[in-house]
Every structure is written in C-alpha cells, then in structure tokens.
Amino acid sequence: MTATEYKAGSNLEKILTEGKFAVTGECGPPKSADGSIIENKAGILKGFVDAVNITDNQTAVVRVCSMVSGYQAQQHGLEAIMQMTCRDRNRLAMQADILGASVLGIKNILCLTGDHMSFGNHPEAKGVHDLDAINLIKMYKDMRDEARFQCGEEMPVAPKLYIGCAENPFGDPFEFRALRLKKKVEAGADFMQTQCIFNIPKFKEWMKEVRAIGLHQEIKILAGLTPLKGVGAAKYMKNFVPGMDVPQEIVDRMSSVEKGPPAHAEGKKLAVEMIKEIAEIEGVAGVHLMAVEWEEAVPEIVEMAGLLPRPAVA
Amino acid sequence: MITAERKPLDEILALVGDKKKVLVAGCDTCVAICLTGGEKEAEILASELRIKAEQDGREASIEHTAAIRQCEWEYLDMIADKVKDADIVVSMACGIGIQSMAEKFSPALVVPAVNTNMLGMPQEHALWLERCGACGDCVIGETAGICPVVRCSKSLMNGPCGGSHDGKCEVTTPEKEDIDCAWHLIWERLKAQGREELMYVNRPPKNWSKSSSGGPRKMVREEAKPV
Numbered sequence: 202m203t204a205t206e207y208k209a210g211s212n213l214e215k216i217l218t219e220g221k222f223a224v225t226g227e228c229g230p231p232k233s234a235d236g237s238i239i240e241n242k243a244g245i246l247k248g249f250v251d252a253v254n255i256t257d258n259q260t261a262v263v264r265v266c267s268m269v270s271g272y273q274a275q276q277h278g279l280e281a282i283m284q285m286t287c288r289d290r291n292r293l294a295m296q297a298d299i300l301g302a303s304v305l306g307i308k309n310i311l312c313l314t315g316d317h318m319s320f321g322n323h324p325e326a327k328g329v330h331d332l333d334a335i336n337l338i339k340m341y342k343d344m345r346d347e348a349r350f351q352c353g354e355e356m357p358v359a360p361k362l363y364i365g366c367a368e369n370p371f372g373d374p375f376e377f378r379a380l381r382l383k384k385k386v387e388a389g390a391d392f393m394q395t396q397c398i399f400n401i402p403k404f405k406e407w408m409k410e411v412r413a414i415g416l417h418q419e420i421k422i423l424a425g426l427t428p429l430k431g432v433g434a435a436k437y438m439k440n441f442v443p444g445m446d447v448p449q450e451i452v453d454r455m456s457s458v459e460k461g462p463p464a465h466a467e468g469k470k471l472a473v474e475m476i477k478e479i480a481e482i483e484g485v486a487g488v489h490l491m492a493v494e495w496e497e498a499v500p501e502i503v504e505m506a507g508l509l510p511r512p513a514v515a
Numbered sequence: 516m517i518t519a520e521r522k523p524l525d526e527i528l529a530l531v532g533d534k535k536k537v538l539v540a541g542c543d544t545c546v547a548i549c550l551t552g553g554e555k556e557a558e559i560l561a562s563e564l565r566i567k568a569e570q571d572g573r574e575a576s577i578e579h580t581a582a583i584r585q586c587e588w589e590y591l592d593m594i595a596d597k598v599k600d601a602d603i604v605v606s607m608a609c610g611i612g613i614q615s616m617a618e619k620f621s622p623a624l625v626v627p628a629v630n631t632n633m634l635g636m637p638q639e640h641a642l643w644l645e646r647c648g649a650c651g652d653c654v655i656g657e658t659a660g661i662c663p664v665v666r667c668s669k670s671l672m673n674g675p676c677g678g679s680h681d682g683k684c685e686v687t688t689p690e691k692e693d694i695d696c697a698w699h700l701i702w703e704r705l706k707a708q709g710r711e712e713l714m715y716v717n718r719p720p721k722n723w724s725k726s727s728s729g730g731p732r733k734m735v736r737e738e739a740k741p742v
Contacts, residue, residue, distance in 0.1 A: 288669070292720065314676045317668055317686045328669065335673040336720045351720065369677030374702050377714065381674050384717050396677055443678040443685035 208345065208391065209363040211308035212280045213252040215514035216487075217392060217421040222480060223487030224508055225282060225394065225423060226250035226499055228274065230265035239270045242496050243277040249500045250490065251511055252280040252309055254394070258289055261321025268298055272305045282365060283307050286315025291331035292340065292351050299341060303360035311365040311394065312337040316443065335388045338366055342389025364389055369396035370407035371446035379410035382420070392421040394489040397438065399427075399447045401478055408482050417484025424479045425489045428472035428498050431464040432456040469502050476506040516636075517545040517609040518643045519552060519629040524563060530626040531603060535574060537564060538601035539628070540594065540616065541581035542608035549643060552607030552629050554581035560607065560628060585612025591619045598623060633665075651725030651732065657713050659704035664721075666697035672718040674698050 207214055216223045226246045231238040239255075246253055253274055257267040264270075271281030283302055285295060299310060314334045318326045332340065340351045341364050348359035366385045370378055382393060398404045404424065411417055429435050432455040439447035451471070458467045476488050492498050503509055531537055539561040547553025561579035568575040580597050582590045585608035591598075598604055598616070603624045606613040610631040617625040635643035648665035654672070655662050664670050668686040675698035678685025684694040705711045723729070 314669055314671065317678070319668075319686050330670045331723060332720050333669070333671040333673050334676075335717055339717065340720070367677065372675065372677045373679045373681060373696070374675070374699055377674060377702055380715060384673055384715065388717055444680060 209308035209361040211252065211363045212514060213282065213309050214363040214391070216251050216512055219512075219514060220486075221512045221514075222508065223421070223423060224250045224503055224511065225252050225254060225487065225489045226496070227254040227256065227489070227491040227493070228270070228496065229256045229259050229493065230267065230270035232262065232264050234265070236273065239265070239273045240277055243274045243279040245496045246499055247277065247279045248511065249503045249509070250279075251487075252282050254282045254284055254311060254489070254491075257284040257286045257313070257315070258321070259284075259316075261288065261316050261318050261323070261326075263322060268302045268305065268307065271302065271307050275306055280309065281307050282309040282311050284311045284313055285337065286313045287330055287332050287334060287337055288315030288318065288328050291329050295332070295337060296340065296344065296350055299344065299360055299362070303362070308361060309363045309365060310341060311367065312341065312390070313367055320443070334366060335384055338364055338385055338388040338390050346389075363391050365392045365394060366390040367394050367396065369444045370398070370404050371396060371400060372444050375407075376410075378407060379414060379416065382411060382416055383414060386416055386419045390420055392423060392486075394423045395425040396444055397425050397427040397442075397491060398475070398479065399438070399445070399451050401475065403446060404479070405482060408484055412484050421486040422484055423487040423489040424482075424485050425491055426472055426475055426479070427491045427493065428495065428502055429455055429464075429468040430495050430498075431460055431468065434468075465498070469498055469505065472498075472502050473505040476502070476508070480506075516548055516634070517611070517631060518549045518633050518635040519546050519607075519609050519631045521551055521556070521560070521607070521629050522627070524567070527560070527605065527626075527628050528564070528567060530628075531564065531605060533573070534603040534624070535576060536600065536602040537561075537575060537577045537605060538597055538603070539564065539577065539579040539605045540585065540598070540607065541579065542583075542585040542606075542612045543581050544584045544586075546607060546609055546612075546629065547581075549635075549637070550641070552609075554579070557581055557607050560605070564605075582608075582612075585609075586615045588615070588619060591616060595620070648726070650721070650723070651729075652722055654718075654721075657716075657718075658701045659708060659710070659713075661697055661701045661704065663697050663701065666695075666700075668694065670721075671698065672721055674714055675702075 228242045255267045255271040267283045271283040274281045312334050345362045368382045435452045435455045438445045539557045541554045541557030557579040561577050565577045584590045605628045607628045613627045633645040634647040636646045638644045645665050650664045679696040682699045684696045
C-alpha cells in the first residue's frame with residue numbers, strides 16, 4: 202500500500218483526507234506582549250480539537266501576530282491554523298510571512314480578506330488590500346505546487362501548505378455565495394470554514410447549493426459554530442458583528458435562562474444540539490468551534506457531542 | 516469631476532497666520548461645480564477672513580479672485596498681478612490647482628483652503644459619490660460599469676466579501692452610513708445584462724504599479740507634441 206501523498210501533512214489534512222469528522226477551535230492572541238495567554242489557551246484545547254485557528258488582528262484590533270502565536274501553540278502540542286488577512290499586508294509581506302511560518306513548522310493557513318479597519322481600534326489605518334482572499338489562495342497554491350512567487354520567480358524550497366479559506370453562507374447576494382466558494386476552490390483552497398452558523402435552515406439551503414455544483418467533493422467543509430455564553434453574546438452577534446445571522450429564537454432561548462452558570466449550560470447544550478444537527482448534513486466534513494474568549498467551554502462541548510477521543514493519525 | 520470640501524476656518528486661519536495681504540483664489544471649474552471653491556465661495560471666505568481680522572484688531576488687506584482653471588498655466592497668467600501683490604495666496608482649487616499655482620508663482624506662499632477628496636459624481640443636488648480611483652488600469656468593462664477599486668471598501672476584485680448584507684457594505688460609520696455593496700450592484704447589473712459569467716472568472720492580482728503605488732505618474736502623448 203502506497204502512503205498517501207499529503208500536501209502539507211498536517212494533522213488537520215490527514216484527518217480530513219481520511220474522511221474523519223474534524224474539530225477545529227479558535228484562539229485569539231492577546232492585546233499585549235503576554236506570552237502566557239496562548240500557552241494557557243492551547244493547554245485548554247489540546248486533545249479536544251485537531252487544530253486551532255490563530256486569528257490575525259481579529260476584528261481589526263491589534264494583537265500578537267498570528268505567526269508567533271501559532272508557533273507558540275504548536276510548541277505546546279496544539280496544531281495551528283494560521284490566519285492571514287489581506288487587510289494588513291501586501292503581497293511581499295504575505296509571501297515573506299508564509300515562508301517564515303513554514304520555516305517555523307506551521308502547515309495550515311487560512312486566507313481571509315479581513316474585517317474592515319473601521320471596526321477596529323485603528324480606524325485611521327490605511328487598508329492594504331493589495332490582493333483579495335482569492336488572489337491570496339492562488340498565490341499560496343502556486344508557491345506550494347509550482348515553487349513560484351507571485352511574480353513568477355522560482356524558489357528552491359517550496360512551503361508545504363494546507364490552504365484554507367472562509368465563506369459566509371449568510372452573506373449577500375445569497376445566490377452568489379456558493380459560486381464564490383467555487384472560485385476559492387478553483388484558486389486552490391483545500392478546506393473551508395464557515396462564518397458562525399446560528400441559522401441552520403439557511404445553512405442547509407446553502408449546502409444544497411454547494412452540493413448542486415459538487416463543491417463538497419472538492420473541498421473539505423467545516424461548519425463554524427460559536428457557543429453562546431449568554432443572551433448578551435447572542436444580541437451582540439445579532440446586532441454588531443458584520444455578516445452574522447442570528448435568528449430571534451436563539452436570542453429568546455438564551456434569554457429564557459438566568460445569567461451565569463445556567464446560561465453557560467444552555468449555551469453549551471445549544472452548541473451540542475447544533476453540532477449533532479450539522480454533522481448530519483451531507484458534505485459537512487467537520488466543525489469549527491469559535492468559542493471567543495470562552496475556550497474552556499470547548500472540551501465539554503466536544504465531549505457532550507460524542508466527538509472524543511480525537512482521532513490519532515500517523 | 517474632482518470634488519473638495521472646505522477646511523474648517525480655524526485651520527485656514529492658522530495657515531494664514533499674521534500675513535497682511537491675503538489673496539483668496541477660487542477656481543471656476545470642478546470645485547465651483549461642487550460648491551466649494553468657485554468665485555462665490557472665494558468671496559465668502561475672504562469676507563470671513565476680513566471679519567475675523569477685524570474682530571482680532573489685525574490690519575489686513577484681504578482680496579478674492581478666481582481663475583477659470585487653476586490647473587492650467589494660461590489661466591494663471593490672468594491672475595498673475597494679483598498673486599504677485601499678495602503676501603499669501605489661499606487657494607480654493609483642488610490639489611492640482613493649488614500645486615499649479617505654487618509652481619507657477621514659486622516661491623510665492625500658496626496654502627490650501629480645501630481638502631480635495633475624490634473623483635466623484637453628483638448623485639443628486641448637494642450629494643457627491645466617489646466613482647473613480649484613477650488606478651490606471653480600468654476594469655469596469657467587466658464589472659458592469661461599476662468600479663470595485665473605489666466602490667468596494669476593500670477594493671476586492673473577485674466578488675463581495677462576507678460582510679455584504681442586504682445590498683449594503685459592512686462599513687457603516689456615522690459619516691459613511693448606507694454604503695452600497697459594489698459587488699452586489701455588479702452582480703445585479705451583470706445579471707440584467709445576461710453577463711453574470713463574468714463574476715465566475717478568477718481575476719488575477721491587480722497591477723497597482725499603474726496606480727500611485729508605482730510612484731508619481733506621468734502621461735506623455737508624443738503624437739500631440741508640437742512639431
């Protein structure tokens with residue numbers, strides 16, 4: 202039996218390639234030079250997720266860079282999915298950073314456009330947007346597969362990358378959303394994580410479109426979920442986070458319980474129910490749990506959803 | 516057209532300082548049409564400066580004038596005498612006009628009274644919207660006549676980002692509320708044209724060296740040069 206040829210050979214790639222249901226998590230680096238934060242978060246998630254997204258100046262707020270935080274997570278035994286936005290870097294920086302990340306042993310990369318600067322803590326910043334996320338995916342694919350820089354020049358040692366992208370099934374125009382994913386697949390994306398899903402019927406509708414054009418066969422789709430800590434989080438997501446679709450019934454359900462531990466328990470219960478429902482959808486290869494500043498909820502949710510132990514791949 | 520907005524009076528006063536002979540110079544082309552820096556607005560600003568000087572008990576001679584176009588040498592010749600007579604010129608032209616004036620009459624002191632902000636279109640009376648980024652490599656032949664470079668907040672080339680909602684851009688600030696998502700508009704118009712397949716194509720990275728990223732630009736028309 203010949204060994205599978207992996208593009209990067211990351212844990213995530215192996216799990217998805219073997220057709221096992223993947224679980225990814227998310228860690229936001231700190232807004233300071235505190236090296237202990239990622240260490241602690243990685244300690245909480247290790248063994249409960251297959252890889253963890255390390256956000257890149259999430260919501261346009263300055264934090265420790267995703268390359269260093271990703272490296273730290275991996276040093277603590279948790280595989281990183283390094284996020285990279287087109288907002289803060291031009292094509293030179295994005296190529297330099299992926300080479301650097303590769304040298305540090307980072308294999309999974311998530312290519313994003315990035316939230317606009319106006320949302321963050323430096324609204325006067327100049328947005329770069331030299332490339333868009335689709336250009337970025339293609340650039341990294343060509344670096345990996347052709348050992349070429351975007352300008353066409355060759356490099357002696359190509360980075361080994363498992364290339365991811367994001368898609369928002371709830372963005373508009375809805376009829377273009379699956380087609381936009383197709384563009385990302387054509388550009389070279391290997392896996393995709395969705396924006397947080399709260400509106401499952403609409404996600405199912407989108408997956409139908411995705412399957413209709415056969416994309417579920419060409420890209421590994423991870424459904425994004427955010428466990429809600431309370432009704433406040435639900436309302437915030439509904440009203441302030443761009444591109445989010447939170448049905449009123451979710452807000453009502455979270456407001457039906459008391460704040461604190463009862464709300465936390467309800468939020469976890471809701472997340473587990475959603476994971477189970479989403480796992481049944483044809484073409485969904487895994488879940489991406491974005492427990493923003495609530496990483497400690499992840500182990501329990503993963504366990505309650507029956508997703509333990511996480512598969513070991515050689 | 517080029518649009519501009521007048522600077523706050525305090526900023527203009529700080530630029531003028533204690534200069535005695537002040538010439539406020541309007542421009543009767545783009546900035547006049549956008550009601551910012553034409554002869555009428557130059558006259559108003561001159562009055563404001565005069566009132567302020569009087570309130571402060573400063574002696575000052577403040578005149579106004581206007582050129583048909585401050586960005587062309589021959590029109591500047593027509594106001595040369597007034598400029599030579601002034602200690603400072605407060606130009607209400609766009610950035611091009613202001614610089615033409617400063618170059619033509621160098622080392623005369625020329626300061627701006629406006630902030631040039633965009634290549635915009637008068638959508639309705641007293642409302643201008645940005646329409647062109649002068650990127651040097653126009654793509655709107657493939658995007659239904661809608662510019663993604665300046666009308667998409669992220670200058671995306673391959674369709675809307677995840678923040679497009681109900682036809683609106685994710686960027687909504689108090690000053691910029693209600694921005695249309697350019698890619699939603701492009702999608703709808705391409706569909707109306709029966710050309711939506713143009714949205715399915717992956718466009719390569721844009722060549723920004725043709726924009727200001729390539730350094731100051733220069734255009735030469737050899738065939739139009741005088742023999």
